[in-house]
Amino acid sequence: MSRYDAIVIGAGHNGLTNAAYLAKAGLKVVVVEKNDYIGGAAVSRELHEGWTYSNCSYVCSMMRQAIHRDLDLSAHGLILVPYLATVNFGDGDERLIGYHDAQAAYNELRRHSAHDADAMFRFQADLTRYSQFIRKTLLRTPPEPTSFRLRDIRELLYLGKKLWSLGEREIYEYIRFFTISADDFLDDYFENDMIKAAMASPGIIGTALGVQSPGSAYILLHHVMGDVDGNIGAWGLARGGMGAISKAIASALDSFGGEVRMNAGVQQVLVRGGKAIGVALENGDELRADIVVSNLDARRTFTRIIDRNDLPDGIYEKAKNFKIRGSSGKVNIALSGLPKFTGLPDNRYVDRGGQAFTGSMETMERAYDCWKRGTWSDDPFIESVIPSAWDPTVAPPGQHWMSNFIQYCPPKLADGPWTPEKRDAFGESVISKLERYSPGFRDLIVHMEVRTPHEIENEIGLTEGNIFQGELTIDQLFFNRPFPGYGQYRMPLKNLYMCGSSTHPGGGVSSACGANAAREILMDLKRPNTVPEDDFYDE
Amino acid sequence: MTMTATDPFAGERPKLSPFHPRQAELNIRDAWGVWNGYKFAEYYYDAEYEYFCIRNQCGTYDVCPMQKYEIRGADAEAMLNRLVTRDVKKLGVNRVAYAVWCTDEGRIIDDGTIFRLAGDHFILKCGSPCTAWLRKAAFGFGDVTVTDISDALAGLSLQGPTSCAVLKKMGLTGIENAKAFDIMHFPFAGETLRVSRTGFTGDLGYELWIPRELALELWDAVYAAGADYGIQPYGETATNMARMEAGFIMPYMDFAEALKTVHFEHDQTPFELQLGWLVDFDKPYFSGRAALLEEKRRGPRWTLVRLDIEGNWPAEGSIIYDTEACKKDIGYVTSAMWSPTVKANIALAMIRTEHLGGDIWVEIYKSKDLRPYRRMAKGTIRKKPFWTPARARLTPPADY
Numbered sequence: 061m062s063r064y065d066a067i068v069i070g071a072g073h074n075g076l077t078n079a080a081y082l083a084k085a086g087l088k089v090v091v092v093e094k095n096d097y098i099g100g101a102a103v104s105r106e107l108h109e110g111w112t113y114s115n116c117s118y119v120c121s122m123m124r125q126a127i128h129r130d131l132d133l134s135a136h137g138l139i140l141v142p143y144l145a146t147v148n149f150g151d152g153d154e155r156l157i158g159y160h161d162a163q164a165a166y167n168e169l170r171r172h173s174a175h176d177a178d179a180m181f182r183f184q185a186d187l188t189r190y191s192q193f194i195r196k197t198l199l200r201t202p203p204e205p206t207s208f209r210l211r212d213i214r215e216l217l218y219l220g221k222k223l224w225s226l227g228e229r230e231i232y233e234y235i236r237f238f239t240i241s242a243d244d245f246l247d248d249y250f251e252n253d254m255i256k257a258a259m260a261s262p263g264i265i266g267t268a269l270g271v272q273s274p275g276s277a278y279i280l281l282h283h284v285m286g287d288v289d290g291n292i293g294a295w296g297l298a299r300g301g302m303g304a305i306s307k308a309i310a311s312a313l314d315s316f317g318g319e320v321r322m323n324a325g326v327q328q329v330l331v332r333g334g335k336a337i338g339v340a341l342e343n344g345d346e347l348r349a350d351i352v353v354s355n356l357d358a359r360r361t362f363t364r365i366i367d368r369n370d371l372p373d374g375i376y377e378k379a380k381n382f383k384i385r386g387s388s389g390k391v392n393i394a395l396s397g398l399p400k401f402t403g404l405p406d407n408r409y410v411d412r413g414g415q416a417f418t419g420s421m422e423t424m425e426r427a428y429d430c431w432k433r434g435t436w437s438d439d440p441f442i443e444s445v446i447p448s449a450w451d452p453t454v455a456p457p458g459q460h461w462m463s464n465f466i467q468y469c470p471p472k473l474a475d476g477p478w479t480p481e482k483r484d485a486f487g488e489s490v491i492s493k494l495e496r497y498s499p500g501f502r503d504l505i506v507h508m509e510v511r512t513p514h515e516i517e518n519e520i521g522l523t524e525g526n527i528f529q530g531e532l533t534i535d536q537l538f539f540n541r542p543f544p545g546y547g548q549y550r551m552p553l554k555n556l557y558m559c560g561s562s563t564h565p566g567g568g569v570s571s572a573c574g575a576n577a578a579r580e581i582l583m584d585l586k587r588p589n590t591v592p593e594d595d596f597y598d599e
Numbered sequence: 600m601t602m603t604a605t606d607p608f609a610g611e612r613p614k615l616s617p618f619h620p621r622q623a624e625l626n627i628r629d630a631w632g633v634w635n636g637y638k639f640a641e642y643y644y645d646a647e648y649e650y651f652c653i654r655n656q657c658g659t660y661d662v663c664p665m666q667k668y669e670i671r672g673a674d675a676e677a678m679l680n681r682l683v684t685r686d687v688k689k690l691g692v693n694r695v696a697y698a699v700w701c702t703d704e705g706r707i708i709d710d711g712t713i714f715r716l717a718g719d720h721f722i723l724k725c726g727s728p729c730t731a732w733l734r735k736a737a738f739g740f741g742d743v744t745v746t747d748i749s750d751a752l753a754g755l756s757l758q759g760p761t762s763c764a765v766l767k768k769m770g771l772t773g774i775e776n777a778k779a780f781d782i783m784h785f786p787f788a789g790e791t792l793r794v795s796r797t798g799f800t801g802d803l804g805y806e807l808w809i810p811r812e813l814a815l816e817l818w819d820a821v822y823a824a825g826a827d828y829g830i831q832p833y834g835e836t837a838t839n840m841a842r843m844e845a846g847f848i849m850p851y852m853d854f855a856e857a858l859k860t861v862h863f864e865h866d867q868t869p870f871e872l873q874l875g876w877l878v879d880f881d882k883p884y885f886s887g888r889a890a891l892l893e894e895k896r897r898g899p900r901w902t903l904v905r906l907d908i909e910g911n912w913p914a915e916g917s918i919i920y921d922t923e924a925c926k927k928d929i930g931y932v933t934s935a936m937w938s939p940t941v942k943a944n945i946a947l948a949m950i951r952t953e954h955l956g957g958d959i960w961v962e963i964y965k966s967k968d969l970r971p972y973r974r975m976a977k978g979t980i981r982k983k984p985f986w987t988p989a990r991a992r993l994t995p996p997a998d999y
Binding site for chain 1: 628644645647648651654655656760761764768826827828829911937939940941942943986998999
């Protein structure tokens with residue numbers, strides 16, 4: 061039996077970040093991982109010779125630069141490269157090209173609507189203002205609003221001051237913003253349906269909501285508040301794929317003397333006298349530690365690897381009812397050449413951006429209707445990017461891989477469980493939509509990986525395939541994440557913590573959850589803090 | 600308007616690089632500046648994008664406006680050895696050396712590279728025109744000729760992790776065996792293409808040299824080979840970003856060329872720029888020797904350092920103090936930026952040597968919605984360059 065200061069369950073990027081900070085503080089740390097590869101959903105694997113897919117997450121903008129810098133992830137091999145802007149495809153022949161240059165982008169918007177081209181300035185300023193406030197909270201532990209501890213009161217005052225400094229009107233706007241739909245929010249700015257659809261699409265990504273569902277406005281913000289080198293809303297690719305992020309963090313962990321054990325799925329968290337004391341692995345090994353940190357989602361942590369009888373009343377039920385509905389699928393395609401899309405100029409820069417098959421607001425809402433009925437969307441929203449147009453390391457020269465994120469794809473089908481045939485039929489629906497916009501696309505396909513929520517849950521352990529480890533609605537955000545009363549990473553068993561995206565600030569490859577949890581753990585151990593307190597971006 | 604003899608502004612227009620026809624097609628932002636009289640791209644599409652081509656794929660940079668001097672003759676080596684502070688005797692044939700040359704007071708006139716093509720055949724390359732100084736330097740030597748071949752020799756720098764793969768695709772067999780600072784020659788369109796494994800980006804990279812008449816043919820061959828390797832032209836802005844991360848100094852930014860400074864204290868010595876390793880006192884007399892020997896004994900008054908500055912406000916043009924309260928100014932920033940690869944707020948700065956051991960506080964201004972804000976940020980001296988990837992030194996290099 062091995063003894064550690066801390067055991068982290070799950071080698072996703074947050075688990076690795078958490079472990080790296082604990083190891084940096086001098087703790088003897090082990091990360092246990094059920095798969096024979098690390099990374100969780102920030103993973104890149106070669107499934108077909110010569111092609112490296114980022115199998116799950118595919119782009120990055122949330123990664124906290126304070127952590128990137130503090131752990132010196134560049135020295136550990138991480139290079140984040142921003143990619144150029146996205147083309148939105150309408151239901152028919154209309155295209156909206158998000159040119160990288162602001163003046164060109166303005167001209168393009170004007171081509172669709174002079175009104176909306178002007179409104180975009182106000183939209184961007186408002187989103188930047190909202191983002192600036194939210195971003196300040198990312199690397200901070202949420203205060204408990206009902207606590208009278210000095211620390212919580214101080215934190216509440218800090219946030220209150222920041223919010224108040226935005227002006228009275230903004231406070232009303234924030235409250236409205238957290239509760240309305242992307243559709244309602246965008247109506248305040250835009251008249252053109254195609255522009256609205258383009259701006260609304262981030263509001264549904266990874267969420268079992270439609271563009272007209274209340275709460276989708278915040279998700280929109282969650283997706284645009286990231287940045288690459290200070291360019292808010294910009295998205296980047298990790299050179300070598302998203303797995304390069306996990307690898308760099310693991311390398312930092314290694315440099316601090318931490319350990320990662322693969323093929324080491326946890327059977328159960330060992331509990332004695334209301335305290336977590338270690339884990340029993342599926343292979344029969346037992347590891348003991350003073351601290352156990354779960355990087356699994358809240359549902360999985362409390363319903364799968366902890367004995368219900370070890371938990372205080374009500375926790376199992378909270379976890380069972382934790383909102384973590386899967387809504388999306390992923391189709392990774394190896395291509396023998398760069399696909400050409402109709403209605404676009406032969407522009408080498410436009411080729412290198414993303415593609416968003418958003419259609420119209422109506423198309424996106426109808427796609428959501430399919431999810432509600434328990435089928436995949438027949439005309440889905442697809443967000444694509446061709447990383448190989450940027451990254452020479454992920455496909456052979458002249459050949460490409462295309463990442464397609466598909467919404468919606470339900471975790472449970474109305475007509476019975478997922479089968480390989482149904483999975484392939486879902487993949488086919490994606491290919492036929494792509495073929496509609498890129499005749500001949502099918503002929504370029506060399507290899508394909510189709511992932512429904514079923515595969516995502518079984519391979520990397522995200523319940524229902526929910527990419528955020530729990531939905532990002534206000535009832536599950538900030539001090540409510542994962543459950544009210546447990547917003548500070550400490551869980552209802554002594555010495556048990558959570559560090560995954562089920563905790564504040566939620567999903568996305570940000571490393572913030574893992575870092576924040578490490579700060580709390582070090583505080584409980586009365587060790588000096590090694591975690592950046594705040595992101596250094598104060599715009 | 601056509602560029603005919605009747606163009607009344609012909610004398611005022613910048614000269615065009617032999618690569619200009621291709622570069623003009625790709626400069627869709629019309630972002631032009633001027634370098635040594637040549638129309639020169641600040642950027643083509645987006646500076647940051649081009650910077651990332653250097654770090655992630657590959658890019659080309661037009662080095663035609665660089666000054667190139669062919670120095671030949673039995674006394675060429677002796678003449679160069681008297682000019683620069685390094686020992687040119689030690690430079691092998693088909694090798695390149697970085698060098699600086701100084702006034703008698705030991706102040707740097709310029710930096711550049713010396714290519715040795717044969718025992719009696721060199722090419723000196725530098726950023727600013729140097730004809731007058733070279734003529735002085737050749738004075739008294741019998742068998743040496745200095746020829747300005749700046750306009751006759753076209754140069755294209757190809758930098759980035761896929762650059763070797765592109766040259767291999769172009770058919771330059773054996774290029775992968777070139778070590779850093781090696782020169783190789785290849786037949787190209789009936790002429791000789793010279794390739795040196797050199798650059799100004801701190802990454803894997805090469806410079807291609809060809810007679811001006813063949814410039815476009817070279818360009819087309821490089822771009823055909825590079826199509827699947829992300830090739831992209833980059834301009835001055837991206838170059839400046841890459842070189843700063845690599846810790847390379849830029850003339851007229853990090854040092855003032857001694858022959859052009861008005862005040863005698865405004866130029867620099869090699870020791871001040873931490874280039875003491877370039878000064879060889881064991882070789883025969885060279886310009887600035889006595890002054891540099893004295894400086895070495897006494898220690899430089901100023902030292903150029905690499906700073907890692909807290910926060911993310913670029914410290915361009917900042918003055919540096921010893922305390923947060925700005926009690927005493929101890930130096931100034933020469934170049935600064937946010938480093939996208941290292942994710943650090945980096946700068947090169949001149950600091951009075953006696954203050955190197957103490958606190959370093961940088962006064963930075965930044966505008967938000969047009970209102971300027973001021974911040975004092977702490978700087979930390981970094982011994983090593985910010986970005987030194989192993990791939991830049993590997994032989995043979997990887998394909999990406």
